[in-house]
Amino acid sequence: MTRHDDITLGGIARNRIEQIRDTESETFRAARPKSEAKVGNGIAGFLGGVPMHWMKDWPTPFPIVVDQAKGATITDIDGNRLDDFCLGDTGSMFGHSPPPVARAIRRQAGRGLTYMLPSEDALAIGPLLQEKFGLPFWQIATTATDANRFALRIARAVTGRETILVFNGCYHGSVDETMVRLKDGRAINRPGLAGEFRDLTRATKVIEFNDLPALEAALADKSVACVITEPVLTNSCMVLPEPGFHAALRKLTRTAGTLLLIDETHTISTGLGGYTKVQGLEPDLFVLGKPIAGGVPASIWGMSDELASRFAAYERSKEPGYSGMGTTLSANPLQFAAMRATLEEVMTAENYAHMEHLARRLDAGLTAVIDRYRLPWHVARVGARVEFICAPGPLKNGGEAEGAHVPELEAAIHVALVNRGVLIAPFHNMMLISPATRVAQVNRLIAAFADVAAKLAA
Template sequence: MTASGIADSAVETFAARERQRFLAANPASVALAERARQSLFGGVPMHWMSDWSTPSPLFVRHARGARFVDVDGHTYVDFCLGDTGAMFGHSPAPIARALAEQGADGLTTMLPGEDAVVAGELLAARFGLPFWQVATTATDANRFVVRWARAITGRKRLLVFDGCYHGTVDDTLVRCRDGRTVHRPGLLGQARNLAKTSRAVPFNDLAALEAALAGGDVAALLCEPAMTNIGMVLPDPGYLDQVRALTRRYGTLLIVDETHTLSTGPGGCTRAWGLQPDFITLGKPIAGGVPCSVYGCTAEMARAMHLARQHASQHGGHGHSGMGTTLSANALAMRCMRVNLEQVMTEAAYAHMLPLAQRLAAGFRRVIAGHGLAWSVTELGARCEFQFCPTPPRSGAEAEAAFHDALQRALHLYLINRGLLITPFHNMTLCCPDTTEADVARLVTTLDEALGELLALPGARLA
C-alpha cells in the first residue's frame, strides 16, 4: 500500500509501457545520449539532467515562448520553464533583441554602464529595498549575503528551514532530523561538519524557530517566504509576521530568497505580502533567463556593510572581500536585466499568468476529485502543484513524506510522451505570459487520461 492510493505494481506496469513508448518515439535523442556518454559524464553537461523521468535524456533543439522542440521534432508545451529560469517564457522578444544589440557593444568590461543604474532604480522601486548588488547566480547572491550577515553581526550561525532550497550554498545543505541538524542526504564531498555553523528547523513551527534563535548566536535566517523545492509549502496565516518579530527580538537578520517566489507578482512575496526583510535575493528569471542574480538591502544594512568594509580595509583587506566574480554584473547581464524589468516582468504579464495558474489548479482539483484520490493542490501565484497527500503540507518533512517517486516519474513520463513538460522531482507547474488557456486545458485533460489509464490497470486502486 502507498499513501498515494495507487498500488506500486500498477505504477510499474504503467511506467514500463511509457518507457518503451519514449524510446520508440525518440531515436535522435537516444542516439545523442549514447554519443554524449563518450565525452560528458553521465551523457549530459550537468549530471542532474539525466535525473528526469525519461529512460534516456531528452535533447532540445530550440525553445520559444511556452514551447520547445526536441531533436526528434516533437513540440512540447512547457510548464517547467527551466525550473523558473524561463519564468517569463523562452527567449522573450525584448530579451532576444537586447542580446543581439549588446552582443555587438561589448559583453564584459569590469566597469558599470547606465543599464546598471537603471536596473538598480527599477529594483529599488519594485521591491522596496533601496540598495542593490549584482551577482551571477542565486547561489552566489545567497552566499554573499550570508557572508555580509556574519560580518555585520559578528555571529557565525546560519538558520534555515528544513527542506529549504537556496541553490548550492554549503551552509544550507542541512536537514532537521529528530530535532538535530544533519547533512542533507546525498550530499557529496563535504569536508566540514555543517551543523557547527548551520541550524535547520521546521517551517511553520514558531516554537522551534524561537528556540533556535534564543541562544543569540544566529547571524541570519535565510528563507523562502513559501517553500518551493521540497514540494510547495505555504506559510500559515500570520507566520511570516511572527518570523520577522522573532528575528528582530534576538538580533538576527532576515534574508528572503525570492528566486522561485517571484511567481507571486512583480515584487514577489515581499511586495505582495508586505514583508520587511533586511536582505532580499533574486536569481534565475531576473534577467529573462540570462545568468544573473541580485541582492538588495535596507539603508541600515548598507551602513553596516560600509562599516564592515572599512574595518576590513584597516586590516589590509581592501578589495579582498571574497564576494563577486569577474563576470558578475557584466554588460550583457545588466542590459538584459534592465530590459526584463522594463518590458517583460510587467504587471500585464502577471495579469495573464496568475488567472491561468488558478484555472490550472482548479482543473487539477477537479481531476483528482473525479478519480476519488486523496491528493491536494497548492497554489503560489503563477505556480501550482498537486501533491500526494489529502491536505497541503505545512512543513518540509510533511511535503517529503507525501513523495511517491515512482508514481511521480510515471505520470511525468506519460505527459512528456504526449508533449507536456512539468517540473521534475515534484509535481509543480508554472504558467508564463505565452501560456494559453488551451495549453492549460490540454494539461488537465492529459493528466485526467493518465490517471484513468493507470487506475484501470488490475489491482491499481487501493482500498
C-alpha cells in the same frame, strides 16, 4: 502476507505504477529515435554522459535533445512539440527568449560581452530594482547561490555572529551552510553531499517551517546572525506559510538582533515584486536569481538602508583585503542588457495578471481531476507556480513534504505527460505559467493529467 500488488504509493498500487511506467517509457522511446541515438548512451566527452549531472535526473529514459524553444513551447530534434510548464525550473519563467530580452541580447552582442565596467543599461537597473522590489541598495551576481553566499557574508560581518538558521526542506542553491536537514528531530548533514568533510550543523541551526515555538527557542541565545528562508518552501512538495507566520518570523528575528534574508528565486511567481512585495514582508536582505534576466545567467541581492549603513561602518573598520564576494563575470553588460529588458518590458503587472489568471484555471482543473478520481492528492499554488502533490494536504513543514514525495509514482506521471505533449519540472510536480502560456495549453495539460489519472486509478 501482503501481496506485491496490494502495496500502494500515493494511493496507487505499485504494480499499476510499474506497468504504466514501462508502457509510457516504450512510447517515449518510439517517438524519439534521434534523441536516443545521440544521448541514449551518454554524450561523448562529458562526465557521466551529460554536461551537468542533474540532466540525468529527468525521469524519462534518456534526456530530450532540444532543437528550439520559443514562448511556452519546446521542440525536440525528433520534431515533437511540448507545451512547456517546466520553463527551466523558473529560469525561463517569463517564457523562452522573450522578444524584449532577445532584442537586448542582439544589441549588446556587438558591443562587448564583459569589461568589468558599467554600461548605460546598468545606470537604469539600480532605480528599477528599487522600484520593483522595494529595497534601496543592490548588487549583481551570476547565480542565486552566489548571491545567497555573499548576503550571508554581510549578515555575519555586521552581526559578529557565525550561526545561521534554515528551515528543514529549504533550498538555496548549493550554499554549503544550508545543506542540512532534520532526521528524527536531530540536525544532520544532508545525505549524499559529495566531498563534504565538515559537520555543517556546527554553524547552522535547522528547524521546521511554520514552527514558531521552535523558532523562538532557536533564536533565544542571540547567536544566530541570519535566518535565510524562502517565503514558501518550494523545492520539495510545496509548503505554504500558515497565517501569521511571516509576521511572527520578522518580529522574533528583530527581537533577537537576527537578520532576515528572503530568497525569492522560486517564489517570484507570486506577483510583481515577488512574495515580499505582494505580502508586504520586510527583509533585511533579498535574493533573486534565475528569471531576473530572462534566462541569461544573473542574480540580484539587495539590502535595507539600515543594513547598508551597518555594513559601511564595518567596511571602515575592517582590515583591508579581498572581501570574498564577487566573481569576474558578474555584473557584465550582457546581464545588464537582459536584466533591463526583463525589468522594464517583461516583468510587468499585465504579464503577472495573465499568469495569475491561467494559474487559477490550472489549479481548479487539476483539483477537479483529483476529486473526480478520489485520489488522496492535493494541489498547492503560489501565484503562477502550481504543484500537484501525491499526498493529502496542505503540508505544514519540510518533514511532511519529504514524506509526501513519491518518486516512483511521480516519475511515471512525468513520462506519461511528456507522451501527451506536456513537460513539467523533473524534480517535483511543479508547473509554471508564463506570459507566453495560452489557455489551450493549460486545457491540454488538464486533459493530459486527467487521462493519466484515469489510467492510474483504473
